Amino acid sequence: MNRLLSVKWKEFYSRNKKSGGYLLRKKVCYILYRIIRAILLFGLCFLILQPLMNKISLSFMKERDLYDPTIIVVPRNFTTENYKLVNQLIGFWRAFGNSIGISLLVSVIQVAFCTLVGYGFARFQFPLKRFWFACVVLVIVVPPQTIMSSLYLNFRFFDIFGLITLVTGSTINLQKSIVPYLLLCMTCMGLKSGLYIFLIRQYFRGIPKELEEAAYVDGCGNFNTFIKIMLPDAKPILISCFLFAFVWQWTDAFYSKMFIGNIALISNKLTSISGLLNDYLTSINGTATKASVAYGQMMISTGMIMAIIPLLLLYIIAQKGFVENLSQTGLKM
Amino acid sequence: MAKKKHKDLRKRKAITGYLYIAPFIIGFLAFMVLPLIESFRMSFSNVLIGSGSGGFVMEFVGLANIKKAFLVDPEFNRFLTDELSKMVIHVPTTLIVSFFMALLLNQSFKGRGMVRAIFFLPVILSSGVLVGLEFDNSLLAGMQDYIKANTNTASITTVLREILSNSNFGTRFLKVVFEIVDGVYDVVIASGIQIIIFLSGLQTISKSMYEAATIEGCTHWESFWKITLPMVSSVILVNMIYTIIDFFMRTDSEMMDKISSTMIAKMDYGFSSAMAWIYFVAVILIIAVFSAIISKWVYYYE
Numbered sequence: 001m002n003r004l005l006s007v008k009w010k011e012f013y014s015r016n017k018k019s020g021g022y023l024l025r026k027k028v029c030y031i032l033y034r035i036i037r038a039i040l041l042f043g044l045c046f047l048i049l050q051p052l053m054n055k056i057s058l059s060f061m062k063e064r065d066l067y068d069p070t071i072i073v074v075p076r077n078f079t080t081e082n083y084k085l086v087n088q089l090i091g092f093w094r095a096f097g098n099s100i101g102i103s104l105l106v107s108v109i110q111v112a113f114c115t116l117v118g119y120g121f122a123r124f125q126f127p128l129k130r131f132w133f134a135c136v137v138l139v140i141v142v143p144p145q146t147i148m149s150s151l152y153l154n155f156r157f158f159d160i161f162g163l164i165t166l167v168t169g170s171t172i173n174l175q176k177s178i179v180p181y182l183l184l185c186m187t188c189m190g191l192k193s194g195l196y197i198f199l200i201r202q203y204f205r206g207i208p209k210e211l212e213e214a215a216y217v218d219g220c221g222n223f224n225t226f227i228k229i230m231l232p233d234a235k236p237i238l239i240s241c242f243l244f245a246f247v248w249q250w251t252d253a254f255y256s257k258m259f260i261g262n263i264a265l266i267s268n269k270l271t272s273i274s275g276l277l278n279d280y281l282t283s284i285n286g287t288a289t290k291a292s293v294a295y296g297q298m299m300i301s302t303g304m305i306m307a308i309i310p311l312l313l314l315y316i317i318a319q320k321g322f323v324e325n326l327s328q329t330g331l332k333m
Numbered sequence: 334m335a336k337k338k339h340k341d342l343r344k345r346k347a348i349t350g351y352l353y354i355a356p357f358i359i360g361f362l363a364f365m366v367l368p369l370i371e372s373f374r375m376s377f378s379n380v381l382i383g384s385g386s387g388g389f390v391m392e393f394v395g396l397a398n399i400k401k402a403f404l405v406d407p408e409f410n411r412f413l414t415d416e417l418s419k420m421v422i423h424v425p426t427t428l429i430v431s432f433f434m435a436l437l438l439n440q441s442f443k444g445r446g447m448v449r450a451i452f453f454l455p456v457i458l459s460s461g462v463l464v465g466l467e468f469d470n471s472l473l474a475g476m477q478d479y480i481k482a483n484t485n486t487a488s489i490t491t492v493l494r495e496i497l498s499n500s501n502f503g504t505r506f507l508k509v510v511f512e513i514v515d516g517v518y519d520v521v522i523a524s525g526i527q528i529i530i531f532l533s534g535l536q537t538i539s540k541s542m543y544e545a546a547t548i549e550g551c552t553h554w555e556s557f558w559k560i561t562l563p564m565v566s567s568v569i570l571v572n573m574i575y576t577i578i579d580f581f582m583r584t585d586s587e588m589m590d591k592i593s594s595t596m597i598a599k600m601d602y603g604f605s606s607a608m609a610w611i612y613f614v615a616v617i618l619i620i621a622v623f624s625a626i627i628s629k630w631v632y633y634y635e
Binding site for chain 1: 347350351353356358359364369371380448450451455456517578589597609616617
């Protein structure tokens with residue numbers, strides 16, 4: 001082994017001499033570059049992971065650990081009390097179930113309809129195509145806040161050209177149901193639908209046309225071609241979009257607050273943890289009590305961990321395919 | 334005869350195409366164009382609820398809401414300028430950082446898969462409510478202050494900062510730099526999608542181009558400026574627009590908070606739509622300016 005190394009080094013030395021020191025310089029630069037890159041990448045990864053790890057360690061601490069300056073990462077009084085308390089405060093399992101149900105429903109609907117639209121944009125020539133695609137971009141660009149007051153009122157006092165008032169005498173309040181939101185998703189106006197259309201169209205554009213033509217020649221109908229030939233091919237991007245839709249719906253505060261505010265969801269429960277904690281302490285002590293900032297933050301951290309865990313699991317299962325697929329979409333404008 | 338048949342086929346395909354995108358058209362007209370027009374009207378009127386048959390009535394008040402936003406409301410101007418100036422720093426830094434990271438992630442090294450997985454983690458972990466909660470994490474800040482005050486250790490960065498800011502050289506520039514350094518966490522967290530987009534752009538560049546350049550005696554440095562950068566320039570444009578929009582719509586923005594609380598808590602629909610419209614117009618203007626600048630040197634390779 002040693003001999004081999006020395007032979008190698010001799011060879012390197014002679015080659016270096018021939019090149020006038022260039023080879024050595026290049027080699028050193030390369031190794032230095034690799035070291036710097038490794039440090040940089042490690043630092044950035046740490047930067048991203050640190051808050052997460054911090055929250056995990058916080059969630060296992062007792063309150064008095066927070067005020068102990070000698071404790072930074074590892075809790076001295078290890079406890080799972082926080083999890084139990086948060087579970088009790090926000091009714092975790094119910095909110096969890098609701099969140100899963102709604103996120104699944106919404107993301108399936110969104111992806112299904114966005115696929116249709118994306119396919120239409122990618123594969124067919126029709127008049128005004130560029131105009132409609134510009135509209136998709138507009139949907140991505142317009143902040144939902146701009147139109148939300150109008151949407152809110154329209155669903156609060158739902159009416160189709162005054163027809164419903166004519167029949168029942170008053171408008172319907174759709175605000176307290178999930179129907180308007182599902183309606184929005186079906187018409188590709190849900191949370192970030194524009195982005196999904198964009199990504200899916202991009203993907204379908206990359207599939208060779210011959211595949212489709214061969215199917216037509218073999219007597220496959222239009223819709224059949226779409227279902228049997230194109231969809232299986234587009235599985236990667238569909239899964240990615242589904243993941244996006246699921247995750248963003250899971251953590252979404254805006255649409256949930258606006259449309260499904262009365263259903264207990266993880267996302268809207270998270271924001272109310274500190275208030276709930278105060279109520280809880282008040283009911284225990286009998287007098288109005290406010291939790292200390294640190295204690296409240298600890299509860300929020302615990303709640304966040306509990307909310308994130310399913311997403312993390314999903315990500316760990318899907319991440320390999322997910323990342324590769326997205327980078328292969330070949331985004332060309 | 335044959336020609337007519339061909340035309341028919343095209344017509345049929347156009348109709349099928351329209352059928353496919355029909356959901357979008359319906360949604361766009363019903364839930365985008367109409368609300369846009371209506372909220373535009375609302376921003377010029379007072380919205381009265383409950384009068385008449387249980388619906389809502391708009392009462393035209395002219396520019397009152399917009400005047401109120403600019404002249405009366407104590408917070409609006411400050412929030413708007415805050416957001417805009419933050420954005421002017423945030424967008425270029427995000428673009429540069431994410432491009433740089435995409436370059437790194439595009440190289441091959443040990444553990445690349447894991448590093449990639451960690452880098453895209455923020456796409457999942459920093460969305461929706463989670464950002465807002467992270468934003469006012471006073472405990473973490475308090476703990477850091479506490480540790481600093483107690484342990485009394487001078488870190489290299491603080492010393493460096495002292496020296497640099499006392500040197501009286503380019504103080505204003507240094508301030509911007511320090512702001513960026515302080516915000517590096519926010520930038521890294523916000524650049525998940527941008528990295529993905531840049532990565533896909535980088536992967537569309539064919540390897541043979543680099544090979545040809547190397548044979549001609551091009552160094553890495555040169556091929557970066559002459560090949561990589563022009564080839565991804567169109568992606569830079571896309572990413573820039575995405576970053577601006579993402580920054581404006583993030584949930585922890587004070588402006589967004591104000592708009593939605595004005596609407597939901599105070600039920601002042603007219604005022605809230607006026608603010609939203611002003612905000613929206615500002616976004617569009619900024620996007621227009623930035624795109625005009627960037628598209629000057631975007632290179633399309635077809």
